[in-house]
Amino acid sequence: MTRFGKIIRRFQGDENGVALVEAAITIPLVLLLSAGVFEFSNILNTRLLLEAGVEDAGRYMARCSSDWATCKGRAQNLAANGAVANGSARVTGWLPATVDITKAVSLDAVDVATGTQLYLSSTTTVDVVDVTTSYSYSGFGFLSYLGFSPLTLRVSHQERVIGW
Template sequence: MTRFGKIIGRFQGDENGAALVEAAITIPLVLLLSASVFEFSNILNTRLLLEAGVEDAGRYMARCSSDWDICMGRAQNLAANGAVTSGTARVTGWLPAAVEITKARSLDAVDVDTGTQLYLSSKSTVDVVDVTTSYSYPGVWSSLGFGAITLSVSHQERVIGW
């Protein structure tokens, strides 16, 4: 038997330290999996907060009957801070200026191609306000050099005010 064979032979039946080797292999994988689940849930939560803010701003703009610029400033603050004036940030780093609100535009009440009625309306068009935003998520991925994840959210609301 060679010298290497004798060394291997000594360890063949020895189980001391087997649990340590198994732990050394599995613990990094479990930690990576746990961190990934945590990060994904944070991304999902941030997206849901962005969606809630954009929807709130859309509903506010659709019903606001004041001056467009005043309503837009209030709606932007409502989206980012959860209140028409002041409030606390829904998402850290998401500012009211990042919320874009486009003046109402006319959409066909009926889909021209399929004939499907999209909106109930007494006229052939309806006015709709568009609210969009983008947010650069500063999570673990950007720290690891993968670049930031950009979350984009939009919402349309039929205008019933104005």
């Protein structure tokens, strides 16, 4: 029998330190999993805040009765800051200028090809405002440690125009 075999046999029935070895193996994995869950939940929260802002801007633009430029500026600020004037940022680094608002003039209320009704309307055309934005999510760096580049979150919302 070799010398190494004798050493191994001596520890064969010894259970001292087993918990420490198990902890040394599992704790890094649990911490890695926890960091991943935290990062994913932060990404999801950021996306939900972006969606809420874009939806708010779309609803505001659909009902605004002032001129287009005034309404657009207020809606962009509403999306990014939660108020038509001033407010505090919903998402750090998300600026009102990155919110794009366009008016799709006179969309067909019914899809001509399939006959599917797209909008309930007594007219054949409907005005729709489209609000879109993109945000570069850099996060806390956990994803960058794994080799991922920053995520770009894109959000859009359409709202039927009621005002103007």
